[in-house]
Amino acid sequence: MDAYISQFKEGYFSPLSLMARLTEETGELAREVNHYYGEKPKKATEKSKSMEEELGDIIFVLTCFANSLNINLSEAFQIAMEKIETRDKDRWTRNDSSLE
Template identity: 70%
Template sequence: MYNKDSIKDMQKRVDDFISQFEEGYFSPLSMLARFTEEIGELAREVNHTYGEKPKKVSEEENSIEAELGDLLFVLVSFANAERINLVEAFDQTMSKIETRDKNRWTMKNNGGSISEKN
């Protein structure tokens, strides 16, 4: 099970930071543009790591982890700006997926999950 308080804490931490500034949250279209930019940066890192396009010597060091962190920040900002509770949104989505996709793939015999490995 995941810690719902962690997600709430993330949303509060982002809101506390952004609320310090007069400008506040970006508009929905700007948020979507930022989200798209971050997806592109993540794609670039994945391509450098797993694809056939190595980084140029002049390119900055970066990581998939850093890009996922940037993407998470923008996602949380977008949710906050739209007053969306990510815990509720995630629970609704997981209920849908766990019902719709429960027989879609072949189950593992050991039932191992990422959380058990970490």
């Protein structure tokens, strides 16, 4: 990501702009989910977008956001997983295969 962004003089957007863009992209994913699983069908005039495309957009913006703040996204994810695995270890019923 840094190699891509560093080729432009503007660099990363500000954290506030990135937060707004992340919110916008999340809204676009929500719209696609609603079209696919909800009661709101697409209009004939609406461009077809996939949830895969929208998730990719979110990952792009989230990576920009983390990099702009010098946050290692892999480390942040590992911290989250450790927290979830500890906090939620008994929250749900495990599959029989996961008990081995």
